[in-house]
Amino acid sequence: MRSAALLLGVFLAISTGPLAGRAAALPAAEPPGLPGIYECQGTGADGRQYRGAVIIEPDGDRFLVRWIIAAQLTAVGLGIREGDMLAVSFLSADAGGIVLYRIDGARLIGHWSAPVTDGQVFEETLTRVADAPPPTPAPQSAPRPSKTRPWGSARPVQWIP
Numbered sequence: 651m652r653s654a655a656l657l658l659g660v661f662l663a664i665s666t667g668p669l670a671g672r673a674a675a676l677p678a679a680e681p682p683g684l685p686g687i688y689e690c691q692g693t694g695a696d697g698r699q700y701r702g703a704v705i706i707e708p709d710g711d712r713f714l715v716r717w718i719i720a721a722q723l724t725a726v727g728l729g730i731r732e733g734d735m736l737a738v739s740f741l742s743a744d745a746g747g748i749v750l751y752r753i754d755g756a757r758l759i760g761h762w763s764a765p766v767t768d769g770q771v772f773e774e775t776l777t778r779v780a781d782a783p784p785p786t787p788a789p790q791s792a793p794r795p796s797k798t799r800p801w802g803s804a805r806p807v808q809w810i811p
Contacts (some may be wrong), residue, residue, distance in 0.1 A: 683707055686706055687705050688778050689703060691774070692727040692773060692775065695764065700719055702719035705782065707730070707782050713729040713730070715727035716742070727739055728740075734752060735750065735752060736758060738750075744764055745766045746764065748762065753761065761773055761774075
């Protein structure tokens with residue numbers, strides 16, 4: 651009985667050895683999801699600190715990004731994720747620019763620049779505070795006119811939206 655257990659142990663060690671090597675070669679786990687609401691802290695082109703909120707929502711393989719500073723929508727952007735990086739181009743009332751974030755768990759650590767910054771690069775950090783709100787359903791189109799006749803009426807009925 652003892653030799654059978656030893657033989658089984660040797661067999662398992664030989665047969666699973668190659669599997670253990672393959673398991674080590676598997677890719678790392680998928681980084682955490684991006685969609686959510688974030689607290690935003692950064693430095694503006696004027697050198698002053700700012701705080702606000704950033705909303706990141708999925709849009710197919712890309713992301714829609716909205717910055718809300720001082721209770722106003724100040725910029726909108728379109729982002730693409732590659733591994734632990736998120737690149738976003740953005741537009742504001744004054745200009746457009748780019749920001750590159752490194753995803754670090756619940757934080758996105760970013761560097762941004764715009765044509766109005768005279769070649770300078772500034773920092774911005776996003777800290778996740780909540781999940782993204784559910785997407786709003788698309789508005790439904792108005793019903794089409796119907797030519798059905800209710801209750802045997804001789805006149806066609808048209809619905810007016």
